[in-house]
Amino acid sequence: MSTDPLRDAARALAYWERRQEVASHNVANSTTAGYKGQRVFAEVLAGMNAPALVVRDDMSDGPIMDTGRPLDVAVTGEGFLVVEAGGGELLRRGGSLSLDAAGVLVDGGGRPILGEDGVIVLPAGDIEIGRDGAIRVDGEEVARLRMERAAPADLRRVEAGLWVAGQREALPVEARALRQGALEESNVHPLQGMVEILDVQRNYAAIQKTVVMLDDVLDMTVNRIGRVG
Amino acid sequence: MDPSIRTAATGMMSQQRRIEVIANNLANVNTTAFKRSRAHFEDLLYQTIQGPGVGGAGLGTTDPVQVGRGTRLAAVQRVQGQGPMENTGRPLDLAIEGDGLFRVQLPDGSTAYTRDGSLSLSADGSLVTHGGYQLLPGILVPEDATGLMISRNGVVTVQMRSAADVIELGRIELARFANEPGLVALGENLYAETPASGQPIHGFAQDTGFGRIVQGHLEASNVEIVTEMVDMISALRAYEINSQAVKASEEMARTAASMVR
Numbered sequence: 001m002s003t004d005p006l007r008d009a010a011r012a013l014a015y016w017e018r019r020q021e022v023a024s025h026n027v028a029n030s031t032t033a034g035y036k037g038q039r040v041f042a043e044v045l046a047g048m049n050a051p052a053l054v055v056r057d058d059m060s061d062g063p064i065m066d067t068g069r070p071l072d073v074a075v076t077g078e079g080f081l082v083v084e085a086g087g088g089e090l091l092r093r094g095g096s097l098s099l100d101a102a103g104v105l106v107d108g109g110g111r112p113i114l115g116e117d118g119v120i121v122l123p124a125g126d127i128e129i130g131r132d133g134a135i136r137v138d139g140e141e142v143a144r145l146r147m148e149r150a151a152p153a154d155l156r157r158v159e160a161g162l163w164v165a166g167q168r169e170a171l172p173v174e175a176r177a178l179r180q181g182a183l184e185e186s187n188v189h190p191l192q193g194m195v196e197i198l199d200v201q202r203n204y205a206a207i208q209k210t211v212v213m214l215d216d217v218l219d220m221t222v223n224r225i226g227r228v229g
Numbered sequence: 230m231d232p233s234i235r236t237a238a239t240g241m242m243s244q245q246r247r248i249e250v251i252a253n254n255l256a257n258v259n260t261t262a263f264k265r266s267r268a269h270f271e272d273l274l275y276q277t278i279q280g281p282g283v284g285g286a287g288l289g290t291t292d293p294v295q296v297g298r299g300t301r302l303a304a305v306q307r308v309q310g311q312g313p314m315e316n317t318g319r320p321l322d323l324a325i326e327g328d329g330l331f332r333v334q335l336p337d338g339s340t341a342y343t344r345d346g347s348l349s350l351s352a353d354g355s356l357v358t359h360g361g362y363q364l365l366p367g368i369l370v371p372e373d374a375t376g377l378m379i380s381r382n383g384v385v386t387v388q389m390r391s392a393a394d395v396i397e398l399g400r401i402e403l404a405r406f407a408n409e410p411g412l413v414a415l416g417e418n419l420y421a422e423t424p425a426s427g428q429p430i431h432g433f434a435q436d437t438g439f440g441r442i443v444q445g446h447l448e449a450s451n452v453e454i455v456t457e458m459v460d461m462i463s464a465l466r467a468y469e470i471n472s473q474a475v476k477a478s479e480e481m482a483r484t485a486a487s488m489v490r
Contacts, residue, residue, distance in 0.1 A: 013485065017233070018278070018296065020481060024233040024474045025272075025297035028240030031247070031467050032270040032300050055294045067267075069308055096269055096306060101427030103407045108269055108303050124328075124405065124430070124438040157295050160271040160303065190470045197477045208484045215488075 009211045015042065016204045018053050023200055027193035034062070034093040034161045035186040059152050062187035064179060070127050071097040071105075074184040075147075077177035082114040082146040083107055083162065089114065090162040091148060091155075094184055105135075105143075109160055115143040129180040132173050145178070147171040232298065233478040239299030240471035243270050246302050247464040254452045262324075262344035262418055263450035264307045265457075271303040307410045312451040314443060320377050321348040321356075324448040327440015329403035329432075332365040333358050333419065340365065342404055342429070344448055345418035356385075360417045368399040379444045382435040403439050404429035 019040045029035040037058040044052070064074050073094040075081070080091035090111075097113060100106050105113045105120040112119045115135070125138040133145035150165035158164055247268040257263040275295040314324055323346030325331070330342035343358060351357045354372060356364040370377065374387035374396075383401035406412060411425030422429055434442045 017481070018294075020474075020478055021233040021236060021296050024236035024240070024471075024478065025299060027467075027470050027474050028236055028243070028299040029270070029272050029297070030240075030470065031244070031463065032272055035272055038295075038297065053294055055296070067308075068310060096304075098306075098410060099408045101406075101408055101411065101425055103427075108271065108306075124407070156293065157272075157275045157297070159274045190466060194470050194473060197474050201477045201480055204481050205484050208488055211488050 005214050006211065009207055009214065012207050013204065013211075015053055016200050016207065020197070020200045020204075022055060023193060023196040026188045027190060027197070030186050030188045030190045030193060032161070032186050033183045034095055035188065036060075036062075036093075037186070037188040057152060057155065057157070058187060059155075060187050062185045064182050065185050066182045067096075068181050069096070070129075070181060071099070072181055072183050073097055073129060074179045074182040075177070076179050076182075076184070077175060079147045079149045079171040079176065080163065082148055084112045084114055084119065085162065088164075090158060090164055091150070091168070092162050094178070095161060096183060114146045116146055117143065120145075129178060131178055132176045133178055147176055147178075149175075232296075234475050234482075236297070236299040237471045237474035237478065239273065239301060241468055241475070243268075243300050243302055244464045244468035244471065246305075248461065248468075250305055251457050251461050251464065255454070255457050258450055258452045258454060258457075260418065260450050261347060262312060262448045263452060264309055264312075265450070265452045266305050266307050268302060269304045269306055270300045273298045273301055307412075307414075308451065309409050310451045312448040314446045315449045316446055318445050319347075320379075320445060321350070322346060322445055322447045323348060323379060323401075324443045324446040325403070325434070325440045326443055326448075328405050328409075329434065329439045330405065330409075330420065331358075332402060332404050332429075332431075333362040334365055335362060335419075339421070340429075341415060341419040341421050342412065343419050346442075347447055360419070362419075364401065366399060366402055368401070370398060371396075379442060381441040381443070383433050383442050400433060401442065402431055403434055404431050405438060406430070 022038050022040050026037045039056050039058050041054040041056060043054045064076055075094040080093055083090045083092050092107060095107050097105055097107055099122060100110060103121050105122055107113060120143045122142060123137055128136040133147055134141050135143045148168045149171045150168045154166045155163050250266050250268045254265045275297050278294050278296055325344055330344050331346055333341050333343055335341050347359045348356050349359060350370055354370045356368045368385050370387060373390045375390055376388040378386045385398045385401065386395050387398060388395055406429060407427040408425060411423055412420035413423050415421055432439050
């Protein structure tokens with residue numbers, strides 16, 4: 001008898017373990033502003049009985065929470081803000097911005113947010129950020145935020161809510177929808193995460209039962225069949 | 230299974246920190262000029278467990294598989310929103326409506342900053358905070374002065390018992406910072422400058438970029454109990470769900486171990 005079914009079962013167990021890792025990561029980030037959940041799919045490849053792991057990003061919008069803080073910015077439509085990090089450019093969905101000691105507009109990790117003319121330095125005064133990314137201080141426009149978009153398949157995750165994209169393009173002004181004084185919450189619903197975890201656990205247990213059963217069959221084949229007396 | 234237990238544990242730790250921040254906010258709901266803080270989280274490093282590639286004949290391309298490793302506390306951010314004005318009727322209570330902080334001198338000679346303007350007079354008649362720290366620049370109130378008045382732009386005047394006219398004693402100076410949340414809290418409602426806050430910019434109340442001084446009022450804490458309670462419920466639930474994830478991962482490990490009989 002072939003032991004292939006056992007191998008397939010082992011592969012399936014590994015698949016559900018990965019799924020559990022992703023589910024844990026999602027619930028751990030259910031209160032991380034701007035976080036986009038990961039979804040795991042199984043893809044059955046030709047010639048393989050066990051599922052292959054496919055992780056996709058759920059880019060749906062998270063709920064918008066009003067904070068009233070002038071430098072909290074939520075992207076309520078498509079697109080990302082552009083951030084300078086380590087000499088390169090990364091993308092992020094809005095966030096809790098602030099001014100550093102030199103008045104440079106930075107994200108939570110101190111990385112400069114880029115405007116159409118590069119790094120944005122704001123003078124003191126009442127800061128107003130328009131829907132289209134125009135930044136006005138005391139009513140006078142001083143800078144305009146750069147916004148870009150990328151195809152979901154081109155986006156890769158970096159830590160801290162940052163994304164890197166191979167192909168990007170500027171987001172046209174009419175497609176921009178920034179909201180000042182608000183944050184985009186995580187799009188992971190805790191309950192959904194909980195259901196996923198339960199689901200994983202049940203499936204994992206079911207496969208384990210299958211392995212035990214296969215083991216029984218092997219046991220019978222090896223130790224009982226052919227025994228005389 | 231270990232990675233998923235650790236991942237969920239990062240979620241529990243983050244929520245615990247969030248509760249600590251909320252507890253401190255709630256404890257300071259009646260603290261003059263207190264600014265509430267807010268915990269901020271970010272997702273942790275992703276591990277690419279399978280790079281993008283092209284499968285065999287007819288299999289097409291495969292996307293990379295990135296698995297995250299949880300969350301961490303990114304920052305505890307002070308929310309500098311204006312607190313409500315509370316009328317106290319006490320002439321030495323000052324509130325700042327708008328930007329700016331009072332400057333006070335610490336015993337070691339360094340300068341600290343505060344928005345808590347509940348002042349009093351020291352034994353020698355100078356204006357001090359309720360902690361006994363001298364307001365900068367020092368303003369000396371003569372012994373026989375009555376009717377202390379502080380204008381919206383910070384000019385301190387008194388009426389003398391001996392004379393009918395009003396005497397100007399000095400003008401309260403304020404400071405503001407490019408990045409006010411970068412100030413470090415010293416306790417006693419005092420803040421100190423840091424490299425993150427930048428150098429203080431001195432000026433007077435009602436100058437450009439500065440608020441005005443309101444006599445007879447104190448700025449109350451900007452903590453809103455309802456907001457904090459809602460945040461606390463959210464943190465508690467998130468903590469519970471992460472602990473369930475830990476439990477489920479542990480259960481799976483047990484299931485795996487039970488395959489060997």
